[in-house]
Amino acid sequence: MKRNLLLAVVMMCVLSSALSAATVQKPFSGCCLDGWKFNGKAENCWKAGKLDADAMKMEVLPLKDGEKGCLINNVDFEWQKAKPRKGVDIYTEEKYGDCTVKLELFLTKGSNSGVYLMGEYEVQVNDSFGKPGDKLGLGDMGAIYGAAAPKINACGEPGTWQTYEIEFVAPKFDAGGNKTANGLFKKIVLNGKVVLENVPVEKPTGGGVTNKEAATGPLMLQGNHGPVAFRNIEIIVP
Secondary structure, X not given: OHHHHHHHHHHHHHHHHHHHHOEEEOOOOOOOOXXXXXXXXXXXXXXXXXXXXXXXXXXXXXXXXXXXXEEEEOOOOOOOOXXXXXXXXXXXXXXXXXXXXXXXXXXXXXXXXXXXXXXXXXXXXXXXXXXOHHHOOOOOOOOXXXXXXXXXXXXXXXXXXXXXXXXXXXXXXXXXXXXXXXXXXXXXXXXXXXXXXXXXEOOOOOOOOOOOOOOOEOOEEOOXXXXXXXXXXXXXXX
16 A cells, blocks of 8 residues: 555656646737748738637727737638638747647638648648538548548537647657658647547648748648637647
């Protein structure tokens, strides 16, 4: 009994030490876009503001002094207007390797976006609500776009806040710049449900910041397909 108790205490100390060693970064201040850059030549439709939205529409309200809001991309749908605003992607100035990304997101009906780890590997954001599990594909919510479909449909209703937790291991390179290990999505959790685990990625998704692999890269949020909002973005670096 004493031995088991001692082992439990040791394990708790090790876990506590590991957690305390991790760094939690919050790249979005809630009030401005400082620390972010834009990827693309279209109009920038990203703003920090208060979200006034439902399943069908999204509006951005200005922040008052001292208020904090959401990171909102209020771009038009391509099919809504003859000359829609295409929008651009947004990415952090800071670069990361191994990390866990936590965030909340908001989609209107039929909208589409993406969360790019290292600016290159996309976890899909798409209104897949209600789609049968056996019909899920490489472009549905929870997928690693073009690489792996989610095992279950955990997508929430449009017009509601949803959560992602993405645990990612960056690709590794030797001193000569040669890749020695592929990147790996250890776990993707959508709305509290594990949708993918231990999926390697051999190459960038496409549509990223550089379309090249490296040891570190930014967090990029896709902004050229439809209205989307993000909040409570955390990047946990071990």
